[in-house]
Structures are given as structure tokens and as C-alpha cells.
Amino acid sequence: MGLRVAVVGVGAFARCFIPLFKAHPLVDELTLCDLNAQKLDAASREFGVKSTSPSLDEVLTRDIDAVALITQHWMHAPQAVQALRAGKHVYSAVPAAVTLDEMRALVAASRESRKVYMMGETSYYYPEALYCRDRFRKGAFGRVVYGEAEYYHDWDHGLYDVYAWRRGKNWRALAGDPPMHYPTHSVGMAVSVTRARATHVSCFGVADSKPEDRDIYRDDNPWKNRFSNESALLKMSDGSVFRINEFRRVGHPGTVRMTLFGTEGSFESNAAGSVWVTKQAAQTERLDEMLRCGSAPVADDGLMTKVTANDGTHLGVSRVHPVQRLPKEFRGLHNGHNGSHQFLVDDFLRASAQNKLPPVNVWQAARYLVPGLTAHESAMRGGELLEVPDFGAEPTDWPLLDPNEDAA
Ligand SMILES: NC(=O)c1ccc[n+]([C@@H]2O[C@H](COP(=O)([O-])OP(=O)(O)OC[C@H]3O[C@@H](n4cnc5c(N)ncnc54)[C@H](O)[C@@H]3O)[C@@H](O)[C@H]2O)c1
Known part of the structure; x- marks a missing residue:
């Protein structure tokens, strides 16, 4: 018997996911x-x-059997705990929580209920994340020594509307949440490669300078937060260092991306494109074509060379997306955020059906989120070096789903 699933919250973002939950076998x-x-x-x-x-x-x-929470971001943790304690598997849009206490309660609820919790981190299935995880698995980086990851989303790119529809009438008073409270796209993308956890963080914030902007990031919002941009330096458990930027006021088209330096090879990315480099300059590989997400349909061999008509094909993916693992029922359906949506829904449903842990389970979700929550605390204390609390790793008696190997 298959799963009975409820999508909770049918707002803007849920529109991308309802057809996928409906179609999945x-x-x-x-x-x-x-x-x-x-x-x-x-x-x-x-x-x-x-x-x-x-x-x-x-x-x-x-x-x-399961709920997919696509509700407003500050509601996720209490709702997820309620659903796990009611015996349902939970998929949640990001972020998993907005405080350390909420995250702690969420980890406990998943561990104690033995129900699957998955955070739908879209950057986990961005092409550069897939590419770097593959290179890392094969040892091509050598040892990763330094990473940079960032989420740039200026208010002028739709955020005024988003906050108005999510928060309602008094949205301005509640719109100044710290950028580092929404860190999962950046932190998660880099952590998904090395799986090292942040142990320490120091962070600085940049306050809005234009008077007309100061009505959002101001001393009397609930977080007493004046920072629209925050930059953190993380010390990682494998000895490497990550620099994380969360910017909401920036002259940039917007991005979620990373750069990773290893002792043998490095992946570099900026607005001009992405490259794989080694110590030999002649071996530099331009990756733009490989990592480009096509608006054209892509044949299910995963290669963009075989573009076919808009039927029986996968949309919005790159050459590195393993589309062969997706159910054929997803072909031709919308697949947003750099080809990630279909993979996230498939991970969650397969994990729930087998009661295995999905890749972005509650323990990984904590490691994507908690460095940001602690980073903001550091920024509020003028950059003080703080220890990052850890909620542990996956229990060894709960098998991990391998989405590329385990039967659907
Ligand atoms: N790249 C990404 O990962 C990404 C991108 C966009 C949005 N998001 C996340 O998606 C979430 C939803 O964003 P949105 O813009 O669609 O919000 P939205 O405000 O349009 O929709 C949320 C809906 O949830 C409903 N809801 C809230 N509490 C409920 C309850 N107890 N029972 C039933 N329904 C309830 C609301 O009525 C509302 O219709 C946000 O948390 C956001 O962080 C993630």
C-alpha cells in the first residue's frame, strides 16, 4: 500500500510541489x-x-502517513514536532526552525517517534552541489581546506511582496529577521559535500545605511536586529574553514552558490561561471555547460545532448542531475530551483515508505541551520567567537536512504 500524504499550506511555494506529490507513484x-x-x-x-x-x-x-509543511517559515518547527508526535512523517520547507530550542525539540521528536523528518533544502540538489559531492567522493579535492558559500537575495527582488503575503498587515514590523536565521541554502550546500560540522563561529553584521531602508532592520523589531547583511567565518570539525555570506541588500542578481578549495583540486564559482581547477593551469575545466539548468526538456539519460519534445522528459535539470532515478510520472512536470524539487519529493516519499533516513534528515538539518543561528548571536556580540552547539549525528540503528541505489 502506498502513502496517504497531506500538503499543509497551499500558498505560493506549495504550488510547485502539489503536482509532484499528486503524481508520485x-x-x-x-x-x-x-x-x-x-x-x-x-x-x-x-x-x-x-x-x-x-x-x-x-x-x-x-x-x-505523512505531511508536507509548506507553511510560513517561523511556523515550521512547532508544526513539525506536532506532526511527528502525532505519528506522521514530516517534510518541511526551510528553515527547520528559528531558535536553538525549537531545533532541539525537533531532533528529539524525530528520534523518539522514529518518524522520518526531512528538510526540503533545495540547494542540496543544485548542480554544483551534486558535482562537488561526486568530486569529493572520488577524492579529487584531496582535503577540503576552505569553502565559501552564499545566499544573496536583495529586497528589490520580490522580498517586499513575499513578506507582505506571509506576515500580513503588519509585515514591516516583523520583516527584520536576521539574515543568518535563514542560512540553510548556503551552509547546507557546503556541508552537504564534506559533512563536516561547524564547531565555532565568528560573525559580523552590516547595518542598513539608507534612511528609507531602516524601517525593516531596526532596534525595535522582535530580534533587535539592524543587520541586513551578515558574514560569518566557521571553523569546521575536519579542520577546514568556511566563509558564509547571507546578504539581503546587495547589488547583485541573486544567487545560492559555493566555492571549495582542496589540497589537490578546487571548485570556483562566481557570477561569471564555474570552473574546476588543479595545480596545473592547463587542466582548468569550464563547467558552465555541464551545470547549466536547461529550460529545454532533457532526455532521461541525463544528457542535454538528446533534447526531445516536451513529453516523457525531465524539465529544468542539468547534465549532472541523476534523472534516471526519478519516477517516469514526473516527466514534463515543473521542476524548480535548479532542478531540485523533484529530487526532494522523491527522497522524502522513498524514505517515508521504507522508514529510512533521507539525506537531509533532522540531524543534517540541524547542522545546516544551527551555525547560522549561532552566527547571528556572535554578530550581536560584535563578532565574539562562539561554540556552535551540536545535536549529534544520525543514529547508527536507523538506515540511511541511498536515493541512487535503494529501490523506489
Ligand atoms: N528555496 C526554498 O527552499 C524556498 C523558496 C521559497 C519558499 N520557501 C519556504 O516555503 C514556505 C512557504 O512560503 P510561501 O511563500 O508559500 O508562504 P505562503 O504564506 O504563501 O503560504 C503558507 C500557507 O500556509 C498556511 N498555513 C499556515 N499555518 C497553517 C496551519 N496550521 N494549517 C494549515 N495551513 C496553514 C497559510 O494559510 C498559507 O496559505 C516558507 O517557509 C519559505 O521559507 C523555500
Whole structure:
């Protein structure tokens, strides 16, 4: 028997995921859930999903196996804990939590319930993350000694609207959350390669300078946070150093990306493109074509050379995306954020069906998030060097899903 799944929150981002949960062959029954009856009704009709529920509280009383929380970002942890404690597997949009206490409670809830928790970190399936994990596995970096990862998203690129629809009428008073409280795209992308954890952090913040911008990042917001940009230096458990930038005021088109230096080879990326380099300049490889996510459909051998018509194909992926592992039912469906959405949904459903740990399980989610929460604390203390709390590694008696090997 397949899974009965509820998508909780049918707002802007959920639109990308509802068709994927509906199409996946491991899902027997899909329910849509939202507090907003109008939105719920519209989504039910648009996506052709008859079963609906008026709230998370209500849907958790039903005989379902799993929920996908695509609710506002500050609600995730309490909702995930509630769902895990109700015996449901949980997929959550990022971030996993907004405080250390919330993250601690979330780890405990997953460990004690033995239900799958997965954070839907989109950067985990960005092409550069896949490429670097493969190079790392094969030893091509030698030892990784230094990394840089960043998430640049200027307010002028849609954030005013996003906060208005997520927070409601008084959104400005609640929009100044610290950039380092949303660190999972940057930290997670780099940590996903080496799996080293941050042990110490020192961070500095940059306050908004234009008077007209100061109404968001100001002393009287709930975080007393004036920083729109934050830069952190992390000491990692393998002896390497990572520099993380979270910028919300920056003259840049926006990006999630990383650069990683190893003793034998390095991956460098900036707005001009990506390269693999070694000590021999002549061996420099330009990676732009390989890592480019095509808007064109891609044949299921994973090579962009075989572009076919818009049927039976995978959309929005690069040459390094292992599309052969995806269910054929995903072909032709939307696949956003650099080809990641379909892989995330597939990971979660396969992990839930087999009760295995997905790659971005609760312990990895903590290691993607907690360095950022601690970094902001450091920035508030003028850059003081702080220890990064650790919530441990995956329990050895809970098998990890290998999405490329385990049967679907
Ligand atoms: N790259 C990424 O990973 C990425 C990109 C975009 C958004 N996101 C995440 O997606 C999440 C959703 O963003 P959005 O813009 O779609 O938000 P949204 O405000 O449009 O939608 C959230 C919906 O959740 C519903 N909701 C809240 N509590 C509920 C409850 N108890 N029961 C039922 N429904 C409930 C709300 O009514 C709302 O309709 C955010 O947390 C954001 O961080 C991640």
C-alpha cells in the first residue's frame, strides 16, 4: 500500500510541489490543507485534489502517513514536532526552525517517534552541489581546506511582496529577521559535500545605511536586529574553514552558490561561471555547460545532448542531475530551483515508505541551520567567537536512504 500524504499550506511555494506529490507513484491519496478556506478551495479545484482539510490540527487526526509543511517559515518547527508526535512523517520547507530550542525539540521528536523528518533544502540538489559531492567522493579535492558559500537575495527582488503575503498587515514590523536565521541554502550546500560540522563561529553584521531602508532592520523589531547583511567565518570539525555570506541588500542578481578549495583540486564559482581547477593551469575545466539548468526538456539519460519534445522528459535539470532515478510520472512536470524539487519529493516519499533516513534528515538539518543561528548571536556580540552547539549525528540503528541505489 502506498502513502496517504497531506500538503499543509497551499500558498505560493506549495504550488510547485502539489503536482509532484499528486503524481508520485508512492502516493495513494493526497489531501490539501490550509487555514484559508478560499485559497484551499481554489487549490483543490486547480490541482484536481478533492480531499481537503481546514487545518493542521484537523488533518493530524486523520488516517494519513505523512505531511508536507509548506507553511510560513517561523511556523515550521512547532508544526513539525506536532506532526511527528502525532505519528506522521514530516517534510518541511526551510528553515527547520528559528531558535536553538525549537531545533532541539525537533531532533528529539524525530528520534523518539522514529518518524522520518526531512528538510526540503533545495540547494542540496543544485548542480554544483551534486558535482562537488561526486568530486569529493572520488577524492579529487584531496582535503577540503576552505569553502565559501552564499545566499544573496536583495529586497528589490520580490522580498517586499513575499513578506507582505506571509506576515500580513503588519509585515514591516516583523520583516527584520536576521539574515543568518535563514542560512540553510548556503551552509547546507557546503556541508552537504564534506559533512563536516561547524564547531565555532565568528560573525559580523552590516547595518542598513539608507534612511528609507531602516524601517525593516531596526532596534525595535522582535530580534533587535539592524543587520541586513551578515558574514560569518566557521571553523569546521575536519579542520577546514568556511566563509558564509547571507546578504539581503546587495547589488547583485541573486544567487545560492559555493566555492571549495582542496589540497589537490578546487571548485570556483562566481557570477561569471564555474570552473574546476588543479595545480596545473592547463587542466582548468569550464563547467558552465555541464551545470547549466536547461529550460529545454532533457532526455532521461541525463544528457542535454538528446533534447526531445516536451513529453516523457525531465524539465529544468542539468547534465549532472541523476534523472534516471526519478519516477517516469514526473516527466514534463515543473521542476524548480535548479532542478531540485523533484529530487526532494522523491527522497522524502522513498524514505517515508521504507522508514529510512533521507539525506537531509533532522540531524543534517540541524547542522545546516544551527551555525547560522549561532552566527547571528556572535554578530550581536560584535563578532565574539562562539561554540556552535551540536545535536549529534544520525543514529547508527536507523538506515540511511541511498536515493541512487535503494529501490523506489
Ligand atoms: N528555496 C526554498 O527552499 C524556498 C523558496 C521559497 C519558499 N520557501 C519556504 O516555503 C514556505 C512557504 O512560503 P510561501 O511563500 O508559500 O508562504 P505562503 O504564506 O504563501 O503560504 C503558507 C500557507 O500556509 C498556511 N498555513 C499556515 N499555518 C497553517 C496551519 N496550521 N494549517 C494549515 N495551513 C496553514 C497559510 O494559510 C498559507 O496559505 C516558507 O517557509 C519559505 O521559507 C523555500
